[in-house]
Amino acid sequence: xxxxxxxxxxxxxxxxxxxxxxxxxxxxxxxxxxxxxxxxxxxxxxxxxxxxxxxxxxxxxxxxxxxxxxxxxxxxxxxxxxxxxxxxxxxxxxxxxxxxxxxxxxxxxxxxxxxxxxxxxxxxxxxxxxxxxxxxxxxxxxxxxxxxxxxxxxxxxxxxxxxxxxxxxxxxxxxxxxxxxxxxxxxxxxxxxxxxxxxxxxxxxxxxxxxxxxxxxxxxxxxxxxxxxxxxxxxxxxxxxxxxxxxxxxxxxxxxxxxxxxxxxxxxxxxxxxxxxxxxxxxxxxxxxxxxxxxxxxxxxxxxxxxxxxxxxxxxxxxxxxxxxxxxxxxxxxxxxxxxxxxxxxxxxxxxxxxxxxxxxxxxxxxxxxxxxxxx
Amino acid sequence: xxxxxxxxxxxxxxxxxxxxxxxxxxxxxxxxxxxxxxxxxxxxxxxxxxxxxxxxxxxxxxxxxxxxxxxxxxxxxxxxxxxxxxxxxxxxxxxxxxxxxxxxxxxxxxxxxxxxxxxxxxxxxxxxxxxxxxxxxxxxxxxxxxxxxxxxxxxxxxxxxxxxxxxxxxxxxxxxxxxxxxxxxxxxxxxxxxxxxxxxxxxxxxxxxxxxxxxxxxxxxxxxxxxxxxxxxxxxxxxxxxxxxxxxxxxxxxxxxxxxxxxxxxxxxxxxxxxxxxxxxxxxxxxxxxxxxxxxxxxxxxx
Ligand SMILES: Nc1ncnc2c1ncn2[C@@H]1O[C@H](COP(=O)(O)OP(=O)(O)OP(=O)(O)O)[C@@H](O)[C@H]1O
Ligand SMILES: [Mg+2]
Numbered sequence: 011x012x013x014x015x016x017x018x019x020x021x022x023x024x025x026x027x028x029x030x031x032x033x034x035x036x037x038x039x040x041x042x043x044x045x046x047x048x049x050x051x052x053x054x055x056x057x058x059x060x061x062x063x064x065x066x067x068x069x070x071x072x073x074x075x076x077x078x079x080x081x082x083x084x085x086x087x088x089x090x091x092x093x094x095x096x097x098x099x100x101x102x103x104x105x106x107x108x109x110x111x112x113x114x115x116x117x118x119x120x121x122x123x124x125x126x127x128x129x130x131x132x133x134x135x136x137x138x139x140x141x142x143x144x145x146x147x148x149x150x151x152x153x154x155x156x157x158x159x160x161x162x163x164x165x166x167x168x169x170x171x172x173x174x175x176x177x178x179x180x181x182x183x184x185x186x187x188x189x190x191x192x193x194x195x196x197x198x199x200x201x202x203x204x205x206x207x208x209x210x211x212x213x214x215x216x217x218x219x220x221x222x223x224x225x226x227x228x229x230x231x232x233x234x235x236x237x238x239x240x241x242x243x244x245x246x247x248x249x250x251x252x253x254x255x256x257x258x259x260x261x262x263x264x265x266x267x268x269x270x271x272x273x274x275x276x277x278x279x280x281x282x283x284x285x286x287x288x289x290x291x292x293x294x295x296x297x298x299x300x301x302x303x304x305x306x307x308x309x310x311x312x313x314x315x316x317x318x319x320x321x322x323x324x325x326x327x328x329x330x331x332x333x334x335x336x337x338x339x340x341x342x343x344x345x346x347x348x349x350x351x352x353x354x355x356x357x358x359x360x361x362x363x364x365x366x367x368x369x370x371x372x373x374x375x376x377x378x379x380x381x382x383x384x385x386x
Numbered sequence: 387x388x389x390x391x392x393x394x395x396x397x398x399x400x401x402x403x404x405x406x407x408x409x410x411x412x413x414x415x416x417x418x419x420x421x422x423x424x425x426x427x428x429x430x431x432x433x434x435x436x437x438x439x440x441x442x443x444x445x446x447x448x449x450x451x452x453x454x455x456x457x458x459x460x461x462x463x464x465x466x467x468x469x470x471x472x473x474x475x476x477x478x479x480x481x482x483x484x485x486x487x488x489x490x491x492x493x494x495x496x497x498x499x500x501x502x503x504x505x506x507x508x509x510x511x512x513x514x515x516x517x518x519x520x521x522x523x524x525x526x527x528x529x530x531x532x533x534x535x536x537x538x539x540x541x542x543x544x545x546x547x548x549x550x551x552x553x554x555x556x557x558x559x560x561x562x563x564x565x566x567x568x569x570x571x572x573x574x575x576x577x578x579x580x581x582x583x584x585x586x587x588x589x590x591x592x593x594x595x596x597x598x599x600x601x602x603x604x605x606x607x608x609x610x611x612x613x614x615x616x617x618x619x620x621x622x623x624x625x626x627x628x629x630x631x632x633x634x635x636x637x638x639x640x641x642x643x644x645x646x647x648x649x650x651x652x653x654x655x656x657x658x659x660x661x662x663x664x665x666x667x668x669x670x671x672x673x674x675x676x677x678x679x680x681x682x683x684x685x686x687x688x689x
Contacts, residue, residue, distance in 0.1 A: 097601065109589040
């Protein structure tokens with residue numbers, strides 16, 4: 011197993027700067043998920059690591075070796091494509107065997123007819139077939155080795171693509187939204203399988219997704235990317251509870267985090283619509299944003315946020331209350347227990363102050379202290 | 387609302403639908419019957435008669451025409467020449483077109499230009515082109531032999547020597563077919579998902595040859611099959627260049643199936659005999675098509 015170190019990678023397609031100064035490192039054996047909205051450059055970064063695309067600047071290191079100048083075939087990484095990219099004319103067994111055939115057989119032994127009789131070819135081929143069958147078995151594909159990709163369901167194709175990746179022991183796995191074509195139930199199941207494989211093989215994995223729940227549940231660390239930049243790389247817990255950037259806070263979490271326009275006074279007090287929030291921010295005064303997760307808000311007659319109810323949304327395991335700030339008109343969402351009902355007319359919301367997030371005008375996180383007097 | 391519409395529909399439509407369908411098909415069905423099926427049927431029937439143009443009557447002679455074909459040395463030569471012609475034109479124009487298509491596909495610039503250049507013979511008038519070839523290949527005033535003379539080689543009389551005439555015609559045939567095949571192959575190549583090539587690379591494929599073997603060639607299968615069939619059928623059908631350039635000569639060295647049929651039918655007016663040759667031609671073409679649809683099709687589609 012080998013780590014991946016990406017530093018200062020830039021990529022431009024024509025006029026579009028797709029990657030601007032991306033740095034990210036994946037420790038040996040680590041599972042890092044790369045999340046970001048569509049078009050932010052995730053696939054591009056992954057293809058650069060795989061060697062399918064060239065980067066304009068920066069360096070790439072896999073297992074302690076500079077691979078920037080190497081071709082994909084020489085980088086020894088396995089990639090699972092978003093579209094699976096299975097060879098349609100080969101059976102499942104043959105598809106899975108391709109990486110082994112290409113690496114273990116000499117070009118003479120791969121020759122169409124003659125190769126079969128080349129010295130050593132028979133034994134090597136038998137070994138390849140056995141390894142391919144073992145990889146297929148470990149993913150529950152044992153019964154369909156003889157089928158072609160067209161005769162498989164989406165989930166099965168997905169697993170063939172995975173098997174083709176795990177059949178050899180590459181330095182690292184690259185997976186590009188491998189679950190995006192599956193239905194919800196299959197997605198959750200395959201998610202588990204990928205995590206299991208990762209536990210078993212312990213392979214360095216860079217996993218691209220635009221589904222944040224996938225990233226949060228599967229990864230050791232999550233890298234949040236936006237507009238060609240990596241905003242934060244951290245554990246799932248810290249990405250959620252301790253985002254470094256307003257864009258990270260708003261991208262992660264569903265329903266979306268509530269944001270309120272705020273002001274940091276000269277004495278550091280955080281004010282929303284002229285009311286003190288019981289928080290004191292460090293650093294310069296000026297405009298700011300107060301961000302509150304839906305589960306950190308609750309109705310509270312002594313709260314500091316006057317709101318009016320808009321409507322309730324019943325989700326099964328909880329109820330979402332959509333409200334609007336009375337003064338600012340800003341929408342606020344609360345996560346309430348399933349049976350909750352909403353007060354009609356204006357009422358007040360309180361929030362859990364230690365979990366409140368304050369961001370400066372530049373979108374960077376500001377450290378805050380909770381004041382004693384605040385209602386916790 | 388939509389339910390009401392769905393329920394109302396059957397009461398309104400049933401009588402009209404089948405009838406309207408037939409009426410709409412009628413022009414196509416009629417023209418197909420009149421212009422294609424009936425003439426073919428007439429030709430097939432004629433093949434079993436001794437009908438000659440202008441003759442007062444005709445007699446059913448069963449397999450007589452075919453018996454005569456078997457004994458006819460001219461027909462045997464013509465059949466052999468046709469097979470040789472197809473045997474040269476089809477493989478060379480297919481392999482050449484594939485090689486060119488791969489080169490053009492790999493090129494970063496000038497694709498449209500190359501495509502147009504090689505496709506040009508397809509859109510040009512065969513008879514006009516044949517005249518141009520006549521000039522190019524002319525033994526005394528033609529540029530080809532002039533160039534050869536510069537190198538100290540005495541060029542043969544390309545179109546008038548029985549040793550070279552079939553080769554020269556085959557060369558013209560290749561020139562005509564290669565552009566069409568090239569365009570088909572280029573279309574086939576663009577239909578191959580780029581991700582497959584990339585997957586192959588990640589899987590450890592290093593050389594262009596291995597990539598061709600693993601991805602390009604298998605995925606090009608349906609295209610190749612179509613190109614093979616269409617090229618064979620088109621080259622079995624060779625006529626224009628023979629009629630304009632050699633009239634089957636010298637000494638029958640360039641007699642081909644359709645040209646023999648033409649001379650029998652329209653020079654000697656032996657329409658029955660000519661129809662028998664047409665029938666042989668039809669059987670060859672049908673055989674090729676059957677080979678494609680029944681045997682090979684199953685081996686190149688992976689769906
Ligand atoms: N070959 C290319 N030529 C030009 N622009 C490209 C090319 N490939 C990608 N782009 C552009 O680069 C940007 C990033 O694309 P990329 O595929 O990396 O996005 P992504 O984050 O993977 O998105 P998604 O989640 O939709 O897969 C997009 O704006 C895209 O249009
Ligand atoms: Mg992508």
